[in-house]
Structures are given as structure tokens and as C-alpha cells.
Amino acid sequence: MQKSIQLYAMAYQDRSDRIRWLLEEMKVPYQDHFLKKAAGELDSPDYRKINPMGRTPTLVDGDIVMFESAAICLYLADRYAYGTLAPKLEDSKNRAEYLKWMVWSVGSLECVIARMFTHVGTPEEKTQTLAFNKQQAEIFKLALNPILSRQDYILASGFSAADIMLGAILPGAEEFLIKNNPPLEAYMNRLMKRDAAVRAKVF
Numbered sequence: 001m002q003k004s005i006q007l008y009a010m011a012y013q014d015r016s017d018r019i020r021w022l023l024e025e026m027k028v029p030y031q032d033h034f035l036k037k038a039a040g041e042l043d044s045p046d047y048r049k050i051n052p053m054g055r056t057p058t059l060v061d062g063d064i065v066m067f068e069s070a071a072i073c074l075y076l077a078d079r080y081a082y083g084t085l086a087p088k089l090e091d092s093k094n095r096a097e098y099l100k101w102m103v104w105s106v107g108s109l110e111c112v113i114a115r116m117f118t119h120v121g122t123p124e125e126k127t128q129t130l131a132f133n134k135q136q137a138e139i140f141k142l143a144l145n146p147i148l149s150r151q152d153y154i155l156a157s158g159f160s161a162a163d164i165m166l167g168a169i170l171p172g173a174e175e176f177l178i179k180n181n182p183p184l185e186a187y188m189n190r191l192m193k194r195d196a197a198v199r200a201k202v203f
Helices: 017-026 045-050 069-080 092-116 123-150 161-178 182-192 195-199
Strands: 005-009 030-034 058-061 064-067
Touching (some): 017 069, 017 161, 045 058, 058 069, 064 069, 069 092, 069 161, 092 161, 182 195
16 A cells, blocks of 8 residues: 655645645645644754755655655656656657746746735835736746647646646736736636646645
8 A cells, every 4th residue: 555645834825735736636645734834843853854944845755855846746747647747758849848847837937926925115116026027927928828829738748747837836926927818817727627626725
């Protein structure tokens, strides 16, 4: 019998959501551990042993310990859904596209979305941040809209872990990227209806 994976997080809708969604899609058993920052649980000696930075999410799969949500999803998809949710190396074109979007989702998209929630001290700073977010959203549309106008998922081969990464992150930019943007509205509607996403409480 497969031993349950341990997933450490602070809430359902934090960066653990994409990991939980992926595990649900793959039907891999896992156990949630929700840590309370205010209670000092992120700084406990036991937790610091598996994540020295005292951050979440962290995943423990037997003797393998992982942090960084994109790395965790790359690992899990290769280990438990290689050839389905993670294109095989032999399928070089789809594999290349898959890796590109997995990394882009956090390296380009999420780091900009994070700025939307950055505290700004003055009205001028708020205006500058808003203008930056809108500008970046238009750039992101140039990357996403042509693809999602011609196919249901980010890869031509179909649904993959890359869609999970994007689908978990894009709602943070709903006002700028999704609203009144038919390709992304339709894309998110498809993703939100997936049973695994509902079970994982992503949205």
C-alpha cells in the first residue's frame, strides 16, 4: 500500500492549492497539515528540519522532502503522472512547452500578481503599482490569448500539470487578465469545473 504524502501549508488557497489539485487529479493519497504562523508552528524545530526557511508549502514523500510549489509539481507529475500530466522527454516539443509554462507561471506571472498585493504607502505608489499591473497584464495576454483561443489547454496535447499551475495562479489577476477576456474566461471555466479542482478547494 502506498504511504500517504504529507503536505504542509497554511490554508487551502495558498501556494499549496496547485499541489493539492495535482494530487487530486492523480488520485495520489495525501495528508494535509495546516500550520498556524501566529502560533509559531512555522518556526518549530520539527518543521525547520524539513524546511529551514520556515515557509510553506512543503511536501514529504517518503524520504524525499521538497519545497517551492513549482518544483513540487514538476516532481509529482513526473513521478506519478509521467506521460499524462507531464509529457515524456521523447515528446520533445510538448515537453519543452510544458517546462516553459510551468516555469513561466511562477517566474513571470506569479511574481507580477504578487505585486498586486504589495503594501503601498502613498496614493502615488498605488497608482504606479496599478499602472504596472495593467501593463504587464497586456503583455501576458499576448502570450496566452492566441494559444487559448485555438485550443482548450495550454499544451496542444491536452490537460497537463501546466494548466494546474496556471489555473491556480491566474485568479489572482482576475480583474486584469480574466475579466472581459473571452479566451481566459473560457479557460478558467473549464478548469473550475474539474472535479479535482473542486475537491482541492482551489477556487
